Amino acid sequence: MLRKYFYLLGLFALSLTVNAQPQASSAKQVMDGIVQKEQMTENSLVKNLPFKNIGPTVMSGRVVDFAVNPDNPVEFYVGYASGGVWHTKNNGTSFEPILDNSPTQNVGSLAVDWSSGTIWVGTGEINASRSSYAGIGLLRSSDNGATWENMGLTDSHHISKILINQQDPNEIVVGVVGHLYSKNKERGVYKSTDGGKNWKQTLFVNDESGIIEMDVDRNNFDLMYASSWQKDRKAWNFTGNGNGSGIYKSTDGGDSWTLLTTEGSGFPTGEGVGRIGIAVVDANTVYAIHDSQFRREGNGSSGGAGNGLSKDDFKTMSNADFLALDDKKLDTFLRTNGFQQQYSGASVKQMVRSGKVKPNDVAKYLEDANTLLFDTPVIGAEVYKSTDGGKTWSKTHDGYLDSVYFSYGYYFGKIHVDPSDANGIYIYGVPILSSKDGGKTFNYIGGDNVHADHHALWINPNMPGHLINGNDGGVNISYDDGENWIKANSPSVGQFYSINVDNEEPYNVYGGLQDNGVWVGSHTYQASDGWHQSGQYPYESIMGGDGMQVQIDNRNTDVLYTGFQFGNYFRLNRATGEQARIQPKHKLGESPYRFNWQTPILLSPHNQDILYLGGNKLMRSMNQGTDWKAISPDLTKGGKPGNVSYGTLTSISESPFAFGTIYVGTDDGQVQLTQDGGGSWKLLSSSFKPDLWVSRVVASSHSASRVYVTLNGYRWDDFAPYVYMSDNHGASWKEISGNLPASAVNVIREDPKNENVLYLGTDNGAYVSMDKGTSWQPFHHGLPNVAYHDMVVQETANHLVLGTHGRSLYIGDISLIQQMDSGQMNTVVVGDIAAVRSSRRWGSSWASFLDAFEPSVDVQYYAPGGGKATVTISTESGTEVNRFDVETSKGFNQMTYDYSMSEAGAKNMKDAGVFPAQNGKTYLPKGKYTMKVEAGGKSGSKDFEVK
Numbered sequence: 001m002l003r004k005y006f007y008l009l010g011l012f013a014l015s016l017t018v019n020a021q022p023q024a025s026s027a028k029q030v031m032d033g034i035v036q037k038e039q040m041t042e043n044s045l046v047k048n049l050p051f052k053n054i055g056p057t058v059m060s061g062r063v064v065d066f067a068v069n070p071d072n073p074v075e076f077y078v079g080y081a082s083g084g085v086w087h088t089k090n091n092g093t094s095f096e097p098i099l100d101n102s103p104t105q106n107v108g109s110l111a112v113d114w115s116s117g118t119i120w121v122g123t124g125e126i127n128a129s130r131s132s133y134a135g136i137g138l139l140r141s142s143d144n145g146a147t148w149e150n151m152g153l154t155d156s157h158h159i160s161k162i163l164i165n166q167q168d169p170n171e172i173v174v175g176v177v178g179h180l181y182s183k184n185k186e187r188g189v190y191k192s193t194d195g196g197k198n199w200k201q202t203l204f205v206n207d208e209s210g211i212i213e214m215d216v217d218r219n220n221f222d223l224m225y226a227s228s229w230q231k232d233r234k235a236w237n238f239t240g241n242g243n244g245s246g247i248y249k250s251t252d253g254g255d256s257w258t259l260l261t262t263e264g265s266g267f268p269t270g271e272g273v274g275r276i277g278i279a280v281v282d283a284n285t286v287y288a289i290h291d292s293q294f295r296r297e298g299n300g301s302s303g304g305a306g307n308g309l310s311k312d313d314f315k316t317m318s319n320a321d322f323l324a325l326d327d328k329k330l331d332t333f334l335r336t337n338g339f340q341q342q343y344s345g346a347s348v349k350q351m352v353r354s355g356k357v358k359p360n361d362v363a364k365y366l367e368d369a370n371t372l373l374f375d376t377p378v379i380g381a382e383v384y385k386s387t388d389g390g391k392t393w394s395k396t397h398d399g400y401l402d403s404v405y406f407s408y409g410y411y412f413g414k415i416h417v418d419p420s421d422a423n424g425i426y427i428y429g430v431p432i433l434s435s436k437d438g439g440k441t442f443n444y445i446g447g448d449n450v451h452a453d454h455h456a457l458w459i460n461p462n463m464p465g466h467l468i469n470g471n472d473g474g475v476n477i478s479y480d481d482g483e484n485w486i487k488a489n490s491p492s493v494g495q496f497y498s499i500n501v502d503n504e505e506p507y508n509v510y511g512g513l514q515d516n517g518v519w520v521g522s523h524t525y526q527a528s529d530g531w532h533q534s535g536q537y538p539y540e541s542i543m544g545g546d547g548m549q550v551q552i553d554n555r556n557t558d559v560l561y562t563g564f565q566f567g568n569y570f571r572l573n574r575a576t577g578e579q580a581r582i583q584p585k586h587k588l589g590e591s592p593y594r595f596n597w598q599t600p601i602l603l604s605p606h607n608q609d610i611l612y613l614g615g616n617k618l619m620r621s622m623n624q625g626t627d628w629k630a631i632s633p634d635l636t637k638g639g640k641p642g643n644v645s646y647g648t649l650t651s652i653s654e655s656p657f658a659f660g661t662i663y664v665g666t667d668d669g670q671v672q673l674t675q676d677g678g679g680s681w682k683l684l685s686s687s688f689k690p691d692l693w694v695s696r697v698v699a700s701s702h703s704a705s706r707v708y709v710t711l712n713g714y715r716w717d718d719f720a721p722y723v724y725m726s727d728n729h730g731a732s733w734k735e736i737s738g739n740l741p742a743s744a745v746n747v748i749r750e751d752p753k754n755e756n757v758l759y760l761g762t763d764n765g766a767y768v769s770m771d772k773g774t775s776w777q778p779f780h781h782g783l784p785n786v787a788y789h790d791m792v793v794q795e796t797a798n799h800l801v802l803g804t805h806g807r808s809l810y811i812g813d814i815s816l817i818q819q820m821d822s823g824q825m826n827t828v829v830v831g832d833i834a835a836v837r838s839s840r841r842w843g844s845s846w847a848s849f850l851d852a853f854e855p856s857v858d859v860q861y862y863a864p865g866g867g868k869a870t871v872t873i874s875t876e877s878g879t880e881v882n883r884f885d886v887e888t889s890k891g892f893n894q895m896t897y898d899y900s901m902s903e904a905g906a907k908n909m910k911d912a913g914v915f916p917a918q919n920g921k922t923y924l925p926k927g928k929y930t931m932k933v934e935a936g937g938k939s940g941s942k943d944f945e946v947k
Contacts, residue, residue, distance in 0.1 A: 022692060024182035024717035025742055027155035030136060033719070033742030034103045037765060037778060040739065044777045045891030046768055049860070051782040051802065051812040053492050054509070054525040056539040059516040060451075060474025061493035061806060064125055066458045067110040068468065073460055076468065078475055079107035081125040081455075082133050082787055082806030083493030087144065092475055092488025097784070098145025104764065105786040105806055106133040108177070111162035113169040118142050120151075120196075122159025126177050126212060127455065128233060128240065128410045130597055131495070131514060131805055133763060133787060134717065135159060138174060140196060151196035155179075155186040157717070161214040165221045165253070170195040173254035175211035175226060181233055182717040183207040189214070189226055191254045202250075203257040208232055209244030212413060215280045222253045225260075225286060225390065227276035231410065235667060235693065235715040237642025240410035241293035245273035249390050260386075266393035267384055268292060275413040281422045286386050287439065288393070289427050291409025292379035296400070309333040311366050317359040322352055337366055343588055357589035365588055368566060368595065368645075380405040381429055383415065383439040396439030404429040411453070419461035428454035432469060434482060445482025453515055472515040492527070492808040497598055498549045499790045499803035502557040507794050509811075510560070511803050512547025518562045519547070523799065523811055542572060551603040551611070561603070561611060561625065566645060567595030569613065571625050582625030584613060593617065594639060596648035596667060606659040614649025618664055618678060631678025636666045651697045657704035663730070665694025671709055673730055684730030685709075692722060695746050702755035705729050710745040714763065721745050721762065725773055736773025741765075749791045753818045759800060761788030766802055770820060777891075783810060816860040816892060824862070828869075828940035830933050831860035835945040836899070838926055843917025852919035855899045861933045861940065866890045869935035871897075873905070876928040881905030888935055897931070899924050899946065 041047055061083050068076040074091040077098070084099035085107060099105055099121065109122035119142075123135025134157040139148045153159065153176060161175035171193050178187025187210035189203035203211070205228045212229040226249075230242030246261040246269070261267040272294035279287045309329065314322070330345030351357045381404040384393045405412055409429065418424030423438040426445075432454045433442040446452070451473020460466035465481035474489040495514035501523075502508050510520045521539030531537045545564025553559040561582070563569035571580045586592050593615035604610035613619045616639065618632040639647030648667050655661035660677030663684075664670075669692045671685035685694075692711035700706035707730055711722035721740040724733040736758075737745075743762035751757035760767040760776065766788045767776040783802075790803035798815035816831040836857065845852045863869060866889045873882040881901040886893075898921070906914055906922040916922050924946050932941040 020689065022689060022713045022716035022718040024179060024184070025713075025719040027186075029742050030719060031154055034136065036739075036741040037103075037743075040741065040776075041778050041780050044780060045770075046777045046817070047780040047891070048889055048894060049779065049781060049812060049814075049817075049892045050858075050894055051779065051810040053527075053782070053807070054521075054523055054809050054811055055492050055527060056494055056519055056521060056525070056537075056808060057492045057527065058487075058489050058537055058539070059494060059513060059519065059541070060489040060491065061495045061516075062125075062127075062453075062472045062514065063456050063470025063475060064107055064127070065110045065456050066468055066470060067112040067119070068458045069112075069114055070461070071114070073463075073466065073468075076458070077110055077112065077119065078470065078491075079110045079121070079456075080105075080491070080493045080806065081127065082106050082131070082495060083491070084784060084786070084806070085110065085119075085121055085145070086491050086493075088488075092477060092486070093490075095488075095491045097491070098141070099139075099148070100784050101145060102139055102148040103785050104136050105784050106135045108135060108159045109161050109175075111164050113164050113166075115166070116142070116169060117144065118169065119145065120162045120164070120172070121148075122156075122162050122174065124156065124158035124177075126158045126160045127412075128180055128231060128238070131787075132158070132180060133805075134180065134719075138162070138196065152199055153186065153190060155184060157184070158210070160210070160212050163214060163216050163221075163224065163254075167221065171221070171253065172196060173214070173216075173224065174199075175214045177210035177212055177229070178207075179717050181715055187211070188228075189254055189257065202254055203228075203248060205244045205246075206230070208242070212275055213277050215278045215286075217280050217283060218419070220283065222251055223280070223283060224250050224254055225278045225280060226250070226257065227278050227288070229275050230273075231275075234642065234644075236640040236644050236646030238410065238644055240291070241272055241274040243269075243271060243273070245276060247276060247278065247288060247390065260390040261393070265391065268294065270294075272379075274409055277413045277415045279415045279417040279425065281417050284387055284389050285422060286390055287396075287415050287417060287425055288384045288386075289413065289415040290382050290384060291405055291413060292382050293409075294379050296377045296379055311337070311363045314359045314363040319352055319359065322359040323349055325349075339365065339588075340585060348588065351588065361589050364592060365586075368592060378407055378409075380407070380409060381412075381427065383425070383427060385439060396435075397441070401427075401442070404431065404433070406430065412455070414455070414457065416457050416459055418459055418464060420464045424464075426457055426459070426467075428457065430454075432457075432471075432482070445478075447476070447478075447482070447485040449487045450476045450485050451515075490527075493806060494808035495805045496803035496809065497547065497789055497805070499792055499801060499809065500550045500552060501792050501794045501801055502552045503554065503794075503796060504557055505796075507797060508557075509801055509809055510550040510552065510562070511790075511809065512543075512549060512562065512564075514805070515546050517541050517545060517547045517564070518543035518550060523794070523797070523801070542574065543570070546597070548598055549601050551601055553603065553608050555608055559624075561601055563599075565597050565599075567593075567599035567613065567615060569599070569601060569625070580625070582611075582621070582628075584615065584619045584628040584630075594636075594645050594648045596645060596650055598650065600649055600652045602652045602654060604654055604659065605656045606654070612652050612654070612662070614652050614664060616648055618649065618652065618662070620678065632664075632672075632674070632681055635664055635672050635681065636670055637668045640668075650694050653697050653699040653707075655699040655704060656701050661699070663697045663699055663707055665697040665709065667693050669694065669711070671697055671730065673707075675729075682730075684726075687733060688724070689722070691716075692718075695744075696748050698748055698750060700750055700755075701752055702750065703727065708748050708750065708758070709733070710748045710760075712744045712746060714744040719744050719763070723748060723760065723773065736769075738769070738773060738775050740767065740776050746787065746789050747791050749793060751814070751818055752793055752795050753798075754820075756821070757814075757817055759791050759793070761791050761802065763787045766791070768814075768817065770817065771822075779812070782812075813858070813860065816862060820862065826864045826938075828864070828933050828935055828938045829862040830931060830940045830942040833857060833859055833931060833942050833944035835947055837947045838923070842899070842923045843919040843921050845918070852917070854919075855923070856896050857899070857944075858894055858896055859931065859942075860892060860894045862892050863888045863890060863933070863935040864938065865936040867936065869893075869933050871895070872932045872934075873897075873901075873924075874930050874932070875909075876930070879908050881909055881924065881929070
């Protein structure tokens with residue numbers, strides 16, 4: 001029956017591939033997907049194959065909220081945007097994850113009823129970023145995360161605030177932001193008076209405006225404020241402002257609301273009103289911080305520099321005025337702003353004279369998606385105060401609060417008041433600032449060990465100056481009002497975009513993270529504080545910004561290519577310290593290239609001097625990125641009007657069978673192929689649902705004509721899985737999403753040793769198929785329900801390395817999966833057991849207060865059925881030295897063997913001169929042995945050696 005259910009789901013998914021614009025998945029589809037995944041996990045053949053987290057931790061990940069014990073502030077909970085909820089009882093010295101038993105790790109808000117210990121989690125991050133993942137409603141736990149109950153609001157996607165009446169914990173008011181990429185009506189303010197069993201929507205603005213912030217009078221739960229935020233995010237454009245944005249007030253505990261920010265109130269109104277944060281002081285006094293999207297007078301910042309000239313000067317400059325510029329002055333501008341050497345003042349003037357370029361092209365040459373992110377003339381952050389309960393408002397400061405929000409205030413939006421000082425307020429965006437005069441002036445209070453981009457703050461009401469801050473780099477704690485900070489980053493919550501590995505021994509893992517650069521470290525990493533003694537953390541930072549893809553030269557692993565957002569790539573030599581910027585640049589007068597936030601790069605498998613990079617065209621360098629040539633026309637649909645770089649390549653794959661056979665995918669749904677090194681291109685995606693993001697295109701390493709494609713509907717709030725395979729270079733496609741539950745797909749990888757094995761990463765799980773995509777099995781052991789952005793197989797170690805966007809890196813041994821074929825699925829198969837050297841240390845310790853050293857080996861085995869399995873260890877001559885039982889599930893299992901002998905086995909080996917160790921166990925002496933596993937009347941064995 002279950003198989004038939006999955007089959008019907010597969011037919012439903014296939015029916016979604018008609019040529020229609022993607023639609024948001026319904027709450028029912030999402031919740032049905034969760035149930036389906038739970039059923040699949042219960043029956044998964046690979047659920048017991050363990051994965052191990054290998055960090056890193058020190059760069060951490062984005063924090064979104066805190067819940068702090070008011071009576072004992074060394075105990076608190078931290079919510080990470082896509083890394084779950086973590087609990088500390090020792091002021092951040094150590095943390096334990098408590099959300100892992102829930103179906104999601106995507107967090108928007110936290111609240112705790114400290115009288116009962118009940119924890120509430122509003123799922124779905126609220127910052128409206130490129131990877132702000134949706135949630136599944138409101139979760140509640142009364143056993144510190146051992147179990148979680150969904151309390152509703154399942155179509156909310158993003159929950160911003162949870163207010164609990166401390167006098168009556170059954171009274172709860174919740175702020176709901178709503179969908180990020182689509183309209184929906186389950187947004188606004190909701191209230192429950194029965195502990196979350198039932199909810200009433202008490203404030204609804206419109207289907208694009210949700211509640212981004214709420215605050216309540218500490219002494220009067222009836223008095224609360226809420227801010228609505230109108231936004232419209234698309235893959236090509238983000239509007240974070242509108243008439244639906246404003247501040248509302250309730251005097252009856254959230255049962256009813258009144259709009260305060262009307263014309264004449266003193267607070268901005270109209271289309272330019274953006275995200276608003278609120279902080280309540282008392283019955284009369286309230287602060288608000290506003291991301292004003294109204295334009296500055298005089299167009300604000302100009303961008304560019306050089307000897308008195310600015311970029312904006314060229315936008316309106318006439319040809320005559322340009323030709324009248326002093327050559328040296330123009331030269332200085334060109335050099336200061338990074339123009340290529342071929343462009344001098346004299347040569348650019350000649351281009352203007354000939355009509356090849358216009359003065360405005362000089363400005364356009366400097367404007368890319370990255371500069372426009374920081375350089376737009378909006379007012380930005382501004383602070384307002386009301387002393388009459390919100391009836392009227394006045395700005396607290398003169399002039400602009402520059403460099404707080406830049407142009408992306410949608411990513412920030414909080415303000416806090418010191419409970420012990422009504423004039424002590426804190427605001428943050430890129431920096432964190434404090435004011436002691438009610439917002440007239442502000443001082444920077446970040447430290448050298450405090451990351452930029454701040455999202456959460458807790459202020460101790462009983463100890464002024466005690467702050468807990470959450471930012472893109474984790475948790476910081478101060479006891480002197482920001483003069484000094486402690487960093488509390490032991491959780492492994494890194495948000496990886498992409499990963500790669502080298503072939504060193506031991507091999508290294510490389511990866512780019514959200515706002516935390518690019519890092520590299522050995523796969524042998526073990527979490528430990530021992531590095532504080534040596535001063536050397538096992539991972540090394542090799543690039544800043546938002547870390548992107550990494551390609552490693554397989555001839556010399558010191559040479560690699562990586563960078564940050566929007567195509568800003570570099571060639572690095574880690575041995576010499578050389579760093580060369582290699583981003584391709586359009587010619588002056590041509591349309592600028594468009595680069596995706598996660599710009600794809602690829603070293604050719606045929607020649608490691610050849611590098612590919614994708615803009616809206618495919619670029620190729622024959623000399624390690626020094627020179628570039630576009631080898632394609634625009635391979636996208638041409639982009640769309642908007643303020644987000646769009647119409648760009650997202651994935652590149654060159655066939656290992658033929659140089660110049662290259663597949664590319666784009667963010668607007670195009671898959672294209674060239675088989676002559678870019679001479680001609682063929683569109684392959686006409687049968688796919690249009691406009692989906694091509695998350696991966698992968699040329700097979702087993703068949704010259706095979707290719708895999710995954711499409712991702714995240715940017716439409718479409719969470720259906722789209723996975724395809726072709727055996728004829730994309731001329732026709734077979735859908736292989738099979739029994740996958742609803743969750744957008746980020747990556748597919750082909751196993752390099754077994755062509756039937758595929759690996760898949762989605763926004764909520766990692767899967768394997770052992771039948772080329774006909775069916776999928778979820779991995780489970782050791783892995784959280786988090787977004788898996790990238791995967792790579794390290795071929796020497798036979799490891800699957802997983803890059804998650806929220807829980808850093810994991811590795812798992814897939815050697816037994818690689819060995820399996822359909823003919824072995826009904827017998828017992830034992831995996832390889834590495835040889836080991838015996839040691840006198842086995843079973844002993846150098847001090848009585850230390851545990852004895854226990855040798856061990858992890859052994860994988862496959863069993864066709866569940867129950868008990870019997871394991872016997874025998875010598876080469878057949879003498880049995882140990883026998884024990886292990887609990888076994890159908891499928892792949894792993895057990896740990898400690899190389900010991902049973903009491904009877906030791907007697908059998910008395911002639912070998914064995915004797916008990918310090919811990920009382922007797923260990924195998926040097927020799928060759930066989931491990932046999934018997935289960936369900938079938939058996940398998942594997943030889944191993946103790947040297």
